[in-house]
Amino acid sequence: MQEERVEALPLITLTTDFGDQDGFVGAMKGVILSINPEAQIVDISHAVPRQDVAAGAMVLRNACPYFPEGTIHVAVIDPGVGSDREAVVVETAHALYVLPDNGLITLIDQLTPVQRVFAVTQLGFCLPDISRTFHGRDVFAPVAAHLSRGLPPEEVGSAMTSFAELDLAEATVGDDFVEGTVVYADVFGNCLTNIGPDQVAFDAFDWCLTLNGRRVTQLSQAYAAVPTGAPLMIQSSNGFLELAVNGGSALAYFELAVGDRLRLERAKGLDANHEEAGL
Amino acid sequence: MQEERVEALPLITLTTDFGDQDGFVGAMKGVILSINPEAQIVDISHAVPRQDVAAGAMVLRNACPYFPEGTIHVAVIDPGVGSDREAVVVETAHALYVLPDNGLITLIDQLTPVQRVFAVTQLGFCLPDISRTFHGRDVFAPVAAHLSRGLPPEEVGSAMTSFAELDLAEATVGDDFVEGTVVYADVFGNCLTNIGPDQVAFDAFDWCLTLNGRRVTQLSQAYAAVPTGAPLMIQSSNGFLELAVNGGSALAYFELAVGDRLRLERAKGLDANHEEAGL
Amino acid sequence: MQEERVEALPLITLTTDFGDQDGFVGAMKGVILSINPEAQIVDISHAVPRQDVAAGAMVLRNACPYFPEGTIHVAVIDPGVGSDREAVVVETAHALYVLPDNGLITLIDQLTPVQRVFAVTQLGFCLPDISRTFHGRDVFAPVAAHLSRGLPPEEVGSAMTSFAELDLAEATVGDDFVEGTVVYADVFGNCLTNIGPDQVAFDAFDWCLTLNGRRVTQLSQAYAAVPTGAPLMIQSSNGFLELAVNGGSALAYFELAVGDRLRLERAKGLDANHEEAGL
Numbered sequence: 001m002q003e004e005r006v007e008a009l010p011l012i013t014l015t016t017d018f019g020d021q022d023g024f025v026g027a028m029k030g031v032i033l034s035i036n037p038e039a040q041i042v043d044i045s046h047a048v049p050r051q052d053v054a055a056g057a058m059v060l061r062n063a064c065p066y067f068p069e070g071t072i073h074v075a076v077i078d079p080g081v082g083s084d085r086e087a088v089v090v091e092t093a094h095a096l097y098v099l100p101d102n103g104l105i106t107l108i109d110q111l112t113p114v115q116r117v118f119a120v121t122q123l124g125f126c127l128p129d130i131s132r133t134f135h136g137r138d139v140f141a142p143v144a145a146h147l148s149r150g151l152p153p154e155e156v157g158s159a160m161t162s163f164a165e166l167d168l169a170e171a172t173v174g175d176d177f178v179e180g181t182v183v184y185a186d187v188f189g190n191c192l193t194n195i196g197p198d199q200v201a202f203d204a205f206d207w208c209l210t211l212n213g214r215r216v217t218q219l220s221q222a223y224a225a226v227p228t229g230a231p232l233m234i235q236s237s238n239g240f241l242e243l244a245v246n247g248g249s250a251l252a253y254f255e256l257a258v259g260d261r262l263r264l265e266r267a268k269g270l271d272a273n274h275e276e277a278g279l
Numbered sequence: 280m281q282e283e284r285v286e287a288l289p290l291i292t293l294t295t296d297f298g299d300q301d302g303f304v305g306a307m308k309g310v311i312l313s314i315n316p317e318a319q320i321v322d323i324s325h326a327v328p329r330q331d332v333a334a335g336a337m338v339l340r341n342a343c344p345y346f347p348e349g350t351i352h353v354a355v356i357d358p359g360v361g362s363d364r365e366a367v368v369v370e371t372a373h374a375l376y377v378l379p380d381n382g383l384i385t386l387i388d389q390l391t392p393v394q395r396v397f398a399v400t401q402l403g404f405c406l407p408d409i410s411r412t413f414h415g416r417d418v419f420a421p422v423a424a425h426l427s428r429g430l431p432p433e434e435v436g437s438a439m440t441s442f443a444e445l446d447l448a449e450a451t452v453g454d455d456f457v458e459g460t461v462v463y464a465d466v467f468g469n470c471l472t473n474i475g476p477d478q479v480a481f482d483a484f485d486w487c488l489t490l491n492g493r494r495v496t497q498l499s500q501a502y503a504a505v506p507t508g509a510p511l512m513i514q515s516s517n518g519f520l521e522l523a524v525n526g527g528s529a530l531a532y533f534e535l536a537v538g539d540r541l542r543l544e545r546a547k548g549l550d551a552n553h554e555e556a557g558l
Numbered sequence: 559m560q561e562e563r564v565e566a567l568p569l570i571t572l573t574t575d576f577g578d579q580d581g582f583v584g585a586m587k588g589v590i591l592s593i594n595p596e597a598q599i600v601d602i603s604h605a606v607p608r609q610d611v612a613a614g615a616m617v618l619r620n621a622c623p624y625f626p627e628g629t630i631h632v633a634v635i636d637p638g639v640g641s642d643r644e645a646v647v648v649e650t651a652h653a654l655y656v657l658p659d660n661g662l663i664t665l666i667d668q669l670t671p672v673q674r675v676f677a678v679t680q681l682g683f684c685l686p687d688i689s690r691t692f693h694g695r696d697v698f699a700p701v702a703a704h705l706s707r708g709l710p711p712e713e714v715g716s717a718m719t720s721f722a723e724l725d726l727a728e729a730t731v732g733d734d735f736v737e738g739t740v741v742y743a744d745v746f747g748n749c750l751t752n753i754g755p756d757q758v759a760f761d762a763f764d765w766c767l768t769l770n771g772r773r774v775t776q777l778s779q780a781y782a783a784v785p786t787g788a789p790l791m792i793q794s795s796n797g798f799l800e801l802a803v804n805g806g807s808a809l810a811y812f813e814l815a816v817g818d819r820l821r822l823e824r825a826k827g828l829d830a831n832h833e834e835a836g837l
Contacts, residue, residue, distance in 0.1 A: 011312065013305065019605070019745040020299070020578070023620035024795075026571065026602030030624030033569065033600070037626060041600070042312070042320070044305030047298070050746065051805060062302035066309030066416065068316060079805065082780025132779055133802075134795030137624065187298040188329060221411055222361025237303075237413030244412075247330060247358065290591065292584065299578070321591070321599070323584030326577070341581035345588030345695065347595060466577035467608060500690055501640025516582075516692030523691075526609060526637065 009070040010039045010148045015059055016076045016136060017048040024134065028074075028141040031127065035145035044073075047187075051079040053103050054166055054258075058184040058192070061107035062238065064095060074144045075099040076136040087120040087139050088163065089153045096153060098144045100135075103166040114163065121157030169259075171195045176266040178207075180241070182258050189249025191256055195241040195264065202235040206267040209233060209243070212255045216243070217267065223247075233264075288349040289318045289427045294338055295355045295415060296327040303413065307353075307420040310406065314424035323352075326466075330358040332382050333445055333537075337463040337471070340386035341517065343374060353423045354378040355415040366399040366418045367442065368432045375432060377423045379414075382445040393442065400436030448538075450474045455545040457486075459520065461537050468528025470535055474520040474543065481514040485546040488512060488522070491534045495522070496546065502526075512543075567628040568597045568706045573617055574634045574694060575606040582692065586632075586699040589685065593703035602631075605745075609637040611661050612724055612816075616742040616750070619665035620796065622653060632702045633657040634694040645678040645697045646721065647711045654711060656702045658693075661724040672721065679715030727817075729753045734824040736765075738799065740816050747807025749814055753799040753822065760793040764825040767791060767801070770813045774801075775825065781805075791822075 012032060018024040025046050032039050044063045048056045056077035064073050078085075078100045090097040090105050092112040097105055105114060120126070120139060125146045127138040143156055169181035171194050180195035200207060200219075208217045220232040228247045231254070236242035243250040243262075250256065291311060297303040304325050311318050323342045327335045335356035343352050357364075357379045369376040369384050371391040376384055384393060399405070399418060404425045406417040422435055448460035450473050459474035479486060479498075487496045499511040507526040510533070515521035522529040522541075529535065570590060576582040583604050590597050602621045606614045614635035622631050636643075636658045648655040648663050650670040655663055663672060678684070678697060683704045685696040701714055729738035729752050738753035758765060758777075766775045778790040786805040789812070794800035801808040801820075808814065 009316075011316075013309075015302070015305075020601075021603055021605040021607075021617070021745040023573070023603050023617035024744075026573075026600070026617075026621030027624045029600050029602075030571075030621060030626070030629075034624065034626045037567075037569075042305070042308050043299075043322075043601075044302050044308075045300055047300040049300075059300070059302035059305075063305030063309060066306045066313065068309070068313045071309075080780075080782050083782040131795040132792055133781065133800070137795065186303075187300040222359075223412065224359050224362040234411055237410040237416065242412070288595075290595075292588075294581070294584075321584070321587050322578075322601075323587075324579055324581050326579040328579075338579070338581035338584075342584030342588060345585045345592065347588070347592045350588075465582075466579040501638075502691065503638050503641040513690055516689040516695065521691070 009068060009072070010036060011042065011068065011071045012039050012144050012148055013042045013044050013064070013067060013071060013073045014046070015044040015048065015056065015063070015073070016046045017050045017052070017056065018046050018076070018136065020046050024136065027134075027137045031137055031141040032145040032148075035142055036149050039145060039148050042067075048077050051077060053077050053079070055184065056104050057107045057166060060097075060104065061111070064108060065111060067095065069094055070096075072096045072098065072144050072147050074136075074140050075104050076140050077104060078102070078135065081135050082132045086160070087135060087143070088160065089118045089120065089143065089147065089156050090114055090163065091116040091153050096147055098140050098147070101160075101164050103164045105163065106166040106168065109165065116153065117160040117163045118153050119157045119160050122155065125151070125156055169194055171199050173199050178264045180262055180264075182243075182256055182260045182262065185251045185256070185258055189245070189251035189253075190236070191243040191250045191254070192236055192238070193241045193243070193262065196239055200241060200264065207233070207264045208267050209262060209264050211262050214254050288347060288351070289315060290321065290347065290350045291318050291423050291427055292321045292323045292343070292346065292350060292352045293325070294323040294327065294335060294342075294352070295325045296329045296331065296335065297325050297355070297415065299325050303415065306413075306416045310416055310420040311424040311427075314421055315428050318424060318427050327356050330356060332356050332358070334463060335383050336386045336445060339376075339383065340390070343387060344390055346374065348373055349375075351375045351377065351423050351426050353415075353419050354383050355419050356383060357381070357414065360414050361411045365439070366414060366422070367439065368397045368399065368422065368426065368435050369393055369442065370395040370432050375426055377419050377426070380439075380443050382443045384442065385445040385447065388444065395432065396439040396442045397432050398436045398439050401434065404430065404435055448473055450478050452478050457543045459541055459543075461522075461535055461539045461541065464530045464535070464537055468524070468530035468532075469515070470522040470529045470533070471515055471517070472520045472522070472541065475518055479520060479543065486512070486543045487546050488541060488543050490541050493533050567626060567630070568594060569600065569626065569629045570597050570702050570706055571600045571602050571622070571625060571629060571631045572604070573602040573606065573614065573621070573631070574604045575608045575610070575614065576604050576634070576694065578604050582694065585692075585695045589695055589699040590703040590706075593700055594707050597703060597706050600625075606635050609635060611635050611637070613742060614662050615665045615724060618655075618662065619669070622655075622666060623669060625653065627652055628654075630654045630656065630702050630705050632694075632698050633662050634698050635662060636660070636693065639693050640690045644718070645693060645701070646718065647676045647678065647701065647705065647714050648672055648721065649674040649711050654705055656698050656705070659718075659722050661722045663721065664724040664726065667723065674711065675718040675721045676711050677715045677718050680713065683709065683714055727752055729757050731757050736822045738820055738822075740801075740814055740818045740820065743809045743814070743816055747803070747809035747811075748794070749801040749808045749812070750794055750796070751799045751801070751820065754797055758799060758822065765791070765822045766825050767820060767822050769820050772812050
């Protein structure tokens with residue numbers, strides 16, 4: 001972990017699994033604006049599947065890299081609220097993250113390595129009464145607001161020498177095949193895998209997939225390249241292989257669940273590209 | 280198409296069918312703020328029914344006319360992403376729209392005629408790597424951000440002489456009847472029609488509707504004018520006739536679907552107003 | 559009702575039951591920004607259960623107290639739109655509220671007593687054409703925008719000497735028991751009650767609950783203090799007793815509905831704390 005520092009912007013993003021009904025996210029926004037009326041608050045998602053830390057890690061990976069340098073990202077998917085898990089401030093060369101130390105930072109760390117981690121132990125930067133169930137309001141929001149006013153991260157508490165990371169499945173490559181895992185399903189049922197450009201050349205087309213009795217015989221360049229209701233494989237917007245159904249749900253079509261394995265095989269003697277319909 | 284120009288504000292609205300779970304909208308916001316940190320971003324809807332261009336057109340119609348002159352409206356309901364549909368910047372006398380050329384602009388064009396349309400062909404205003412599946416992030420968001428910094432619309436690419444429009448049903452008027460179509464159902468099941476003040480005088484009450492075995496015998500002035508659970512006809516907030524159920528869903532009550540036809544008949548010898556309950 | 563005044567900030571929050579699909583909230587934002595381009599708009603919730611004024615009152619209670627002094631809170635859960643209910647501006651020592659006079663202010667009034675109430679009768683602060691169904695856009699939003707520009711509340715219309723309040727259940731305390739009511743269920747099924755620190759000392763553990771055949775034998779300090787799927791009682795983030803299930807729904811587990819009564823009994827000769835698992 002290195003020692004560079006980014007200057008914090010008064011730009012704060014919020015990612016939670018709180019839903020949008022109850023006003024809990026509103027309370028976090030009120031706390032932030034009470035501490036720093038100049039803060040600019042941007043919602044990333046409040047519909048992360050409940051207590052699903054791996055999904056939260058992917059949502060952060062989808063959005064945070066696109067924000068300006070120095071942005072402060074608050075993420076609260078926190079099944080351990082009130083237990084002894086730490087609340088931490090994580091610094092990368094690009095941004096600050098304020099979140100529970102439960103692995104949420106894992107995919108960000110892969111892109112932009114974590115440099116420093118501080119446990120929030122200076123309770124003066126939290127609300128005076130910390131509830132048992134809502135550290136988003138009482139800890140994470142006020143700490144982020146103080147950081148956005150220029151508080152150096154090292155002042156929130158004690159430096160940590162390690163942090164929690166999720167145990168990620170890895171893709172494996174053989175002579176004529178690649179094996180990977182479904183790591184995320186988006187709200188439409190598109191299934192993101194961990195098979196990336198290191199394993200598959202996405203400009204080639206000669207891969208086919210057989211999965212739960214369903215078959216896809218090439219890589220496509222657009223959802224609309226196959227008829228409505230037909231399955232396809234495509235390079236997703238974060239660079240990895242995605243299984244999709246044009247206008248439908250790959251999760252349903254292939255009867256998949258996050259964590260399922262899949263195997264691509266190189267097509268033999270087949271110019272699969274010629275089969276592509278609809279372009 | 281005329282040639283007047285509005286000055287772009289740094290106010291950018293977002294309308295998509297991306298849902299609020301996955302962080303995709305967050306990525307668009309990050310891209311915008313990275314290009315123009317002064318941009319003020321306002322969410323209109325991210326819950327447009329998936330790939331439903333006609334519904335997206337209605338959502339734009341519901342919201343965009345109320346924004347200040349010069350606002351930049353980004354709309355991404357884009358079943359053709361990655362195909363050869365154009366990404367366009369559309370200029371009206373009131374605002375700029377950044378969206379796929381697939382008919383999304385149709386209802387706006389009815390209110391405030393389209394003046395100029397430019398295809399986004401200058402890729403320097405897009406992200407360096409344009410993905411196959413997420414032009415919201417890679418094309419529409421960055422183009423809008425550059426426009427909000429003062430880029431003249433004509434610099435995004437080549438002028439187009441025509442643009443896609445949806446084929447809209449029209450209401451027809453007879454001696455003692457009006458026939459129209461359900462054009463949109465809102466999230467509560469209120470059914471908006473294309474029957475407007477040109478076809479029906481909404482201050483009169485003497486119209487009745489029989490539809491799928493259900494009957495409404497007058498126009499109401501408030502949802503609460505009929506008992507809870509009872510159906511009513513009312514002038515909707517955009518001026519057209521709406522079928523509703525007080526505290527319920529007209530979509531369910533009348534067993535309707537968008538696109539269904541309906542027929543109003545003038546009540547004969549009946550002072551229907553006297554039947555109205557609850558006012 | 560006293561006569562102190564807070565200075566209005568250009569900070570406006572929005573709480574509605576409009577959902578996030580149709581662009582109705584977007585229209586309200588456009589109206590506000592057209593009247594006051596400097597206004598900072600913050601969403602609290604647009605997913606209040608439809609026409610549920612009591613739930614809306616709780617959402618306001620969850621969020622509004624955390625906003626800076628002088629914030630203007632707009633709330634539109636308005637089953638009586640178009641009827642003769644008044645649109646009002648309510649002033650407390652902390653904030654301004656712009657809402658229908660239907661009891662939405664009740665729980666705020668308990669925390670920060672209402673000082674003055676004005677009916678919106680000066681239609682010049684509304685949109686020129688007030689629709690029958692959408693006063694959020696035509697009345698509440700523009701009035702809030704004018705207040706955010708410094709319009710004194712008394713100029714919106716005539717002072718009222720009373721206002722609508724919800725009839726709230728009260729908790730009752732006996733020698734060895736407390737009886738209360740479920741007053742709100744959040745989106746996860748956590749059940750908030752009206753049993754507060756005046757009735758129960760939350761640092762003690764010696765209370766047990768039997769409800770619809772299910773039993774909880776102590777108060778917990780964290781959701782994670784019991785195994786996944788197990789029920790617990792905990793002090794909620796607003797200070798009152800909450801029934802929860804770790805990773806699940808108390809609403810389903812206890813077969814509860816809002817309005818149901820429950821009875822806590824003091825445990826006899828039992829150091830219930832020792833039974834607590836998982837801390």
